[in-house]
Amino acid sequence: MTPEHPVPVVPTATYRLQLQPAFPFTAAAAAVPYLASLGVSHLHLSPVLEAVPGSPHGYDVVDHTRVRGELGGEEGLRALARTAREHGLGLIVDIVPNHMAMVPRHNPALWEVLREGPASPYARWFDIDWEAQGGKVLLPVLGGPVGEETGHLKADGDVLRYHDHAFPLRAGTEGLPLPELLDAQWYRPVWWRLARTELNYRRFFSISQLIGLRVEDPEVFAATHAKILQLLGEGVIDGLRIDHPDGLADPDGYLRRLHGASGGCWTVVEKILSDGEPLPPSWPVAGTTGYDALRHVDGLFVDPSGAGELLEHYRRFAAPQTDRGGDWAATVRRAAYKVITHELAAETERLTRVADRACSSAPDPALRDRAPWALRTALQELLVRLEVYRPYASVDAASVVTEEAAGAARRAFTVPEEGGAVDVVRDLVLGRAGAGPQAVELRTRFAQAASALRAKSVEDTAYYRYVPLLSANEVGGDPGRPAVSPQDFHAYCARVQRDWPVTGTVVSTHDTKRSADVRAALAVLTECPGRWAELLAGPLGEGVGAPDAQLAWAAWQTVFGLGEADAERVGPALLKHVREAGLYTSWTEQEAPYEEAVERFVAEGPCGPSGARVAAFRAALEPHIRANVLGTALVHLTMPGVPDLYQGTEAEYRALVDPDNRRPAELPPADAGVKGAVTAAALRLRARRPDVFGAAATYTPLRAEGAAADHCAAFARSDEVVTAVTRLSLRLAEAGGWRGTRLPLPPGRWTDVLAPGRHFEGHARAEDLFAALPVALLERTGGPGGQG
Known part of the structure; x- marks a missing residue:
């Protein structure tokens, strides 16, 4: 190098x-x-x-x-x-x-673009459609229509000011009267509501304050x-x-x-x-x-049959008021339609304009003469049916924009002949028709729109509408199939070790909607779904009126997962929940009576006297929550990949969605506890023996034997370290415990890193392996390849 x-x-x-x-x-x-x-x-x-x-x-x-x-x-x-x-x-x-921040007074490059227009050397930086909006950049910053805000728009030398906003004036326009001054600029300040349909720059998802970079x-x-x-x-x-x-x-x-x-x-x-x-x-x-790792680690601690039972309880509890009965795929599809026609309406219109130009300029006459409304419909119907975030140039786009999706999109047209627009759009997106710049731009913008739509419709909408098990509603997750079997987990780890051995892995981040320890607690509900349903149907519902049942279910799970009824944390998280769901209120169309009802319910219900009932229910399950918390941590730290710990998560860390999870860290944590000891032991072992976990390492599933074998998940790294964790510990206890189950070990003498005085050889009885903790981390200290 x-x-x-x-x-x-x-x-x-x-x-x-x-x-x-x-x-x-x-x-x-x-x-x-x-x-x-x-x-x-x-x-x-x-x-x-x-x-x-x-x-x-x-x-x-x-x-x-x-x-x-x-x-x-x-x-x-x-x-x-x-x-x-x-x-x-x-x-x-x-x-x-x-992207960059759309704050001109702090963004020098953007300031120059607004002052000099498309001739600015910085104009190429930003993804602006200069052909739209009369060649002006739309700035959705006004609190109302411009006619109502002129009193707050003032020229100050070579700067236009609006409250705390500042914009540069085009050279030579400084002394013009306000109406002419506004008309003379390379930008157009408008009511913020116009961003939804009129915006002419690419943004980060639907956040107009972040402008796309090229x-x-x-x-x-x-x-x-x-x-x-x-x-x-x-x-x-x-x-x-x-x-x-x-x-x-x-x-x-x-x-x-x-x-x-x-x-x-x-x-x-x-x-x-x-x-x-x-x-x-x-x-x-x-x-x-590492969000793919998060999904697999979380799923390992979810009971598949219990998750299905929990879903049925949720449907009975919330179906009359929820998103049409609680079907995940249907919820995603409806959310996608809502997002593409509402939050991303401006992006859809730009994509339609590009498609129209691509068709009009295509050398093949079969691509021409398509009405813009038909192209818009075709684009929308294809986009809402994509099951991944976007296609890429290096991957066959037909595997993303599938024929199955195209067939369903055609059926959205009442006149079959008009459905041919779907084939035209798909052929252009797949590169089968048109190689000119307009076709290339269509493929590019289709992919960008697809990723924004997927993120907004799944992460920011459907995850807040479909809530039988909140722990499954995490970025990259599949709430429709929250459980991951040990066999599937091992297969995933084997692929990671083979194909991406030094990829990142996470279980908590600055973007997770709930920290790993909150999700670990919630997963226990899949082991006792009937008891949870009884709790909600009985005491928790008495005298506390929730504005809708879906919110009530989510609210009670929130305080169960958090473990404390802190109104200053739970209240903002649930307000964000209902606005993101967009069923009764939203960020841009806030329904004050509904939001006030939410606030009252949170104060009187989950964060009121009834919160003590949830706390008592959680306390009874604490040993099983602890098993999930420690199991999640140890699996994450020893599975293939490079683990990333979010600040403070070496100790038990309970956080809700941002900004709750972005509070300044207390380092070191005041009391790291048992989780801190497990985390430090695993990290120090990785640091001391990097080859055991690195790119050249191996991953071997270990299968327990006996009546409770499915409750032990275990694997070996390079035949030098063994991780073993207890899964579904409540079901295990109800079934009578380990009952002679044992874990065969690779050859050698093994020492428990978490309790160095304990040794195993040949096999470990589960009762002995998990006598002190529900997890074990063994290092070979004798025998073939060992250190002893």
Whole structure:
């Protein structure tokens, strides 16, 4: 490797720190000695480049040339890196290639575009449709129609001000009267409600405050990555996490370019894989950030029969008022229709315009003469039927935009002849018709729209409408099939070890809707669905009126999972829940009476006297919750891949959706407890014996023998370490315990890392293996290949 590209370093384990003004680089540096002692190899930092002042997350970047001043600036980052190196740690940094903050007064590049228009050298940076809106950038910032807001729009020298907004004035227009002044600009300030249908720039999902970047342009890539690449080249940072690559025009090309520019550093991508979907094999990355691992680890602790019974109870409890009875696939489809015609209406219209141009300019006459409404319908009907986030150039698009989807889309047309628009659109999207720039743009924008639609309809809508088991409603999850059998879990791990052995794995992140420990508690409900239903049908419903049954079910599960009825945390989470669901209120059409009813219910019900009943119910299940919490942690830390620990999760960590899960970390935790001991033991073992877990390691499922064999999930890493955990412990207890079940071990003498005085050889009786804890971590200390 050249001096500019040091030899890539692969972490053994990373620790995610959520940087913000309340937790800057100095706070991270203060935590370094503790984190080094914990056993991780790298700190994983949230975005470090200049962001909107006060941002609690940093994903709203405004300047790629500077390290964020509120965190301590570049010197603060370099000082953190030096401190980390002194303690044997490196740095992994999150980067945001897809978008920037739409805040002109803080975004120098955007300021120049608004001042100079399409002639600005920065105009190529942003994904703006200059042919729409009369060649002006629509700025949805006004609190009402412009005629009602003119009193708040004022020229101040060469700046237009609106409350705390500031926009540049086009040169020579400073002295014009307000109406002429507004007409003369390269932008058009409008009522924020117009964003839904009129916006003419690509955004992050439906967030108009984040404008899309065109990093497919080599000059834009170079300008927006120069600082990060400098820090990589100088050894300040060692690797990268790529935020939302699915929003890019060409993820394949971007990742190839980044791989070459970074010297092939360890890189993981926030790619959400649907169930059974492989990561594109041509991508030059280490793997994903790990949501696919999260789904499999969580599912291992879900009882499949109990999950089905819980669903039936949910349907009886909530069906009259919920999203048509509680069918997952139907819920997703309805959510997709709602999103594509409402939140993403502007994106759909732009896609329709591109499709119309592609058809009109196509050399094949068979593609022409398609009405825009027919193209729009075809696009919508195909998009809502995609079962993954998007197609890629390196993957056969026909496996994503399937013939089955096309057949169903055709049936949406009342006149069969008009349904031919579906074939026209599909052929263009698949590259079977048209090779001109309009066809290429259609394929690109179709893929980008597909990823936004999938994220908004599944993650941000359906997960809040279909709630029989809240722990299953996590990014990358499949609430329709929440359980994962040990056999399927082992098959998944074997594929990871074979294909992506140093991919990232997670169980809690800054984006999870509930932390791993909250989800672990909720999974126990699949082992006692009848008792849960009785609790909700009886005492919890007396005298406490919920505005709708679906919310009541979700609210009670929320306080059960959290373990405390803290109104300051539960209230905002449930308000977000009902707005995201969009059934009775939403972010943009808020129904005050309904939201007030939600607030009253939360205060009087889950966070009122009845909350004590849930606390008592949870307390009775605490040993089984503990088994899930410890089992989840140990499996995550020892399965194939590079585990990423979210801040504070080495101790028991109960958090709800953001912003609850983005509070500044307390490091070290006040009381790490048993989970802290298990976590530290596993991390230190990984650090001490990296080859046992790394790219050249092996993964071997171990099968217990006996009456309770299905309650023991176990595997060996390189025949040197064995992980064994108890699953479905409540069902196990009800069935009479282990009853002589034993776990055959690979040859050698084995010592329990969690209790070094305990040794096993040949096999371990489950009663002995799990006598002290519901989990065991064994290391070979004698025999073939052992250390003894």
